[in-house]
Structure formats: structure tokens, C-alpha cells
Amino acid sequence: MRIAYFIHGRGRGHSSRALTLLPALLGHGWKCQVFAGDMAYEVLCDRPAVKPIRSILPGSSPLLFVRRIAQDVKRLRTYEPDVVISDGDAPCTYAAKLLGVKVISIGHALIFPYCDHPIALPKEGLRKERFKVKVATGLADFKVAVHFTPIRPLSEDTRVARPDIDVAADQLSRDGYVVSYFRDGNGTEIISALLRLGVVVINFGKPISLEGVDNQPSDAEKFREKLKHASGVVGSAGSNLIFEAIAMQKPLLIQYIAGDFEQAANVSYVEYEDLGVGVVAGQLDTSKIEAYAKGLKKKKKGTDVLGVVPALSDVVVELVQTVLHSQGE
Template sequence: MKKHILFTGGGSAGHVTVNTALIPYFQKNGWKTFYIGSKNGIEQEIITEQFPDIPYHGISSGKLRRYFSVKNFSDPFRVLKGLMESLKIIRKTKPDIIFSKGGFVSVPVVMAAKMKGIPVAIHESDVTPGLANKLAIPFATKIFTTFPEALQHTPEEKSICAGAIIREELFNGNPAAGRKITGFHNLKPVLMIMGGSLGSRKINDAVRQNLDHLLERYQVIHLCGKGNLDSSLQRDGYLQYEYVSSELTDFLAITDMVISRAGSNSIFEFLALKKPMLLIPLSREASRGDQILNANSFVKQGFALKLEEEELSPQSFLLKLEELENNQTQIKTAMESGLDAYTIDDMYQVLSKMSLS
């Protein structure tokens, strides 16, 4: 009889990436897979596009904010509705195990799993757990962390530092395909700029204000986020996309350096591919500060340079980029040591054993 696994996580692309790495491996090993996400979140778009054969179940989800909002009074009822919907889906799909990548949509799913006695594994990408995973930890059977520092914030008896779970297809990028799609040549290095799945106005502005200067030295792939394309900028050697999916591996195969936010999944992928990176983490005003901690960890280990968002200007952007170019060799040398990480097979073996408990 086929085993069943239910994946959950959403709210941002970072709360889906590890799931998209694991899903094909479980499918290859004969598991029936299901997904619970929000009804209109980015996770629905990603999962249904990449895995059209997977039943996707959308549930109601709320958000616990760290600031005053009238929605703080209504969202608990949305979470309660999501809990009821999760219980119904779990009864229908009968999972042997649930894997949660986090995000607020995962909280009612994890709670429902605990109520039904189903083993739950959660994955925390950042140095400190996000609020959703903090709420989920008491209901979890096993907790996987990416950064070793994160073990200071999770129960020792059920936590494992697994490192980064990297999608296998990431290593299969084809430079020839990347050059064909982009029309880029190999006479100038390729710079990829990513502002996260929702984009970053400040990073986009710094790129566009410096575009002529950048194109003197680089060919630029600019992932600027949904709704952030600027159709007035049509230049040779400059391509802008809201978001890329299937093309990303081929784009990374021709990329020499990366400028990016400091979301854990992305920066560990750049590390795995040995791409020198300049990290511009979300500020504490716009986040809980997790990206700053992620970036600090990578800078300390010599994997990256960092530019604080508060210090970002057209001038500082160019200066840090020049510093990145000058330090490529040292950064790549540091990256060779990397961080120990579970393989997908390691994770599969642990989860398989959990499903037997």
C-alpha cells in the first residue's frame, strides 16, 4: 500500500522551496503526495505549476502580527476555520506524516495533525524561528534547522541541524540553454539581482539608477518581483522578470555573481553553487530581523558581503558590488568548505522512519 505524505507551507516562495525539493523524491519512491496551502497565496501558483498532479487543498489562514491591526481580532477566527478545514483534509487524505515548511498557513495544519496523532516534521530556515514555527514547535515530532545557531532556540531532544536541503535540479542548469534564453554572450560576466518573491523597490531603484554603469561591466538578469517590471528599460544585456521558475537553473548556470535579499533558502542555494553574493537583508523595520542574522552568519564564514538596507544608495550599491568583484576568489575559497548538510536522501530516511512511529 502506498504511503501518504502531506506537505504544507506558504506565504512566500521561501516557505515552499524546501517542499519543492522533497516532493519529487517522495514521488519517485512511490509516496502519494498532497499539499495544503492558502487559497490565494504564492504557494498555490508554485505547486500547481510545478506539480500539476498533486492535489492542492486551499484553507483559510490568518496572520499574527507584531503590531496593532484590527485584523488581529478577526484573524484568530480564520485560523480556527483553517483548523477545521485541515482536520477535514487530513481525514480525507490519511497522511502517514506531515512536513511543514512554515508560514502562517501551516499553523492550523500542524495543530490538526497533533490532534489526529500524525507525526509532524517542521523545517526552520533561519537563525531564529519565525513566529509561525514558534507556534508550531510544541506540536512537532521533529524539528530540522538550517543554521546550527538555530538549535539554541529549539528543544534539543527533537531537533536536528540538517543544513540546507537543496533541490537536485539546481545542479543541472545548462549554460548553453541559459545563453540561448537570454541572448547573453561570454564576453562579460553575468550579474543576477533578486529582490525576493515580492521584489524590493529599494533594490530595484538602485539597479535602475545605475543601469548604464552596470551594463558597461556586466550582463544583468534582474528578478524584480510581481508588478515591478519597468517597460521603459529596454537595453542590450539587461533582462528583467517578475519571477522565474523553470528557467532559474539555466540562468544560475551562467551567473557569475548574485545580489540578493538574505532569505535562507536562496542564499544556501547560491552557496551550494559557489556563487559569490552581496546580501541586502530586509531591515528590522520591515521584518523581524531574520535576514540580517542570516546575512551576518554568511559574512562571518566568508561566504558573502553585506549591505544594510538603511545604507543602500546608488553609490553604496556600486561600491559594494566592486568590493564583491574584487573578493570573488576569497569568497569562492571559503565556499569550498561550505556547511555540512543533509542530502535529500538523508531527510527522506528520517521522515520515512517517523511515518512508522
């Protein structure tokens, strides 16, 4: 079995999933050629069989998208995979279908068109997000919606999975600081408010130039180690940060940009499950931040919301085996 694994390069989520999914695939004796974009390549470049690609970001020219499809057709003809796994990378899906190769698509945004929602989401935003995600993933043979609640898929070709984040309770503590990660580097206002309340902040990723902030470079392993002993998590309302915080039973204070439907939906689900609170960037809600800071000193019982959702690696391995059986191998 030969697998071509394409990974989108914006944010931490795509590459973080690869850190645990890749070993699971390789552990079955399957060969994997990874094509990683931008930030994902930075994380994975020291591993064997990883090649850089250019990720197609929101607002990119349609010409770039078409060019990437042509490049991916060449890549797939050279590598001749039995299956393509796409984590957030749209062009490879089109290239694979042109060549008749099965595709497994992974992503957190797949919940919007392919799952039933127990909470009300803005209709216009949901319509647009469904259309956008279907354009990117509609040709995939199997869809894996990565989420932190046991949301129900709408069809048999869709699975719901959680990231492979399993941490024993005796490895966790609350040592009086919060860790922060803001994908777009826009956390100054909210971090400033926390500092005024006496909260100790260890920030990863883009530096926040405020006295009292311990800025650390992007490092997935170091981030998770600090997270194990944090009292809370502050940052962008991206799915991966939320997954990690929930897995390690850390209360969330998450920020989203007005008009960012996906992150606003994440906040709605976090608040629905009573896992934390959300604020809008540029519209500082001091009462929410003060309540969050006070809550850090309280010991709240952890939730096992992730425990009822199957792990991503188990789901993807099962789907790869399904492809194998369909090919008579």
C-alpha cells in the same frame, strides 16, 4: 505510507524545497497529498495531488488561524495520513496534533529556537523570533532547520539540513551579469546603483522599471539556469536565495529591511562566512555596492560550506522512515 505535505505560500523558499523533496518522497513509493498556499500553489499546481490552501501571513487575524485549523482537521480526516510534513505552515501542525498524527516541521527560521548560534544575534530580536517559531512548530515531533552552515541542534528531535541543490562545477560559469530577486519588489535603489557602475542585471519576480534591466517572470527552473552562469546574486536576504547562490558559488549582495530580524540574521551569517555583503533597504551604502561590483570581476575560490550539511531530502526521508518504524510498518 500516506503523507500530507503542507507548504506555506509566501516567498520562493518553501515551494523551491518542495520541487526536490517531493520526488524523493514519491521515489520511495509513498503517497503524497500536497496542500500549497498562494505562491507555492502557483509553482506546484501543474503537478498531481496538489490542492490550494490559504496561507496565514504575518498580521493575519487570529480568527483566520483558527478557521484554517478547523479546515485542516477536515482535510486530514478525509485523507487519513500517517504523517504530516509542514514547511512553514502552522495551522496544519495544530490540526495534526488534535488528531494524533505525527508532524515533521521544516523551515529556515527553526534555527533560532532549536540551534546553538556561533555568532552574536540581537537578544530582543532573537527572543521574539524564538517565541514566534515555537508557537508555530513547538508541537511538531521532529524539526528540520534548513540552513547554510553546520550549526548545532540543541536536542535530539531537531536536525539541520541544507536544500537539495547540487550542481557540478563544470556546469558553472561567470558570464558577466548578475541575477536579482527581491521578494517585496523593493530593489530599485540598489539595482539603480549597480546599473550606474556598469553591471548587467537580469531580474526575476516583480519587475524593476529601470532602463537596462532585463525583467523575467518568476520561473524557478529558468532562474536556476541563469544563476549557473551569473557572476553574482543580488536580492532580498531570504534563505532560499542565499542557499542557491552559495551552492553555485556566487557572491551575494543582499538587502534586508531594518527590523526584519530573520533577514538581518541571514546577513550576519553570510558576512560571518565571507559569502557576500548586506545592506539595509533605504540606507544605501555606496561603498559596499562599489566594492561588490569590483569584486565581480575577480575570481574568488568557491566555498564548500554546504557540503558538510546533510541534504534536506535525505533527512526528511530518514524521519519519515522513523515514523514508519514507530508505527510497526
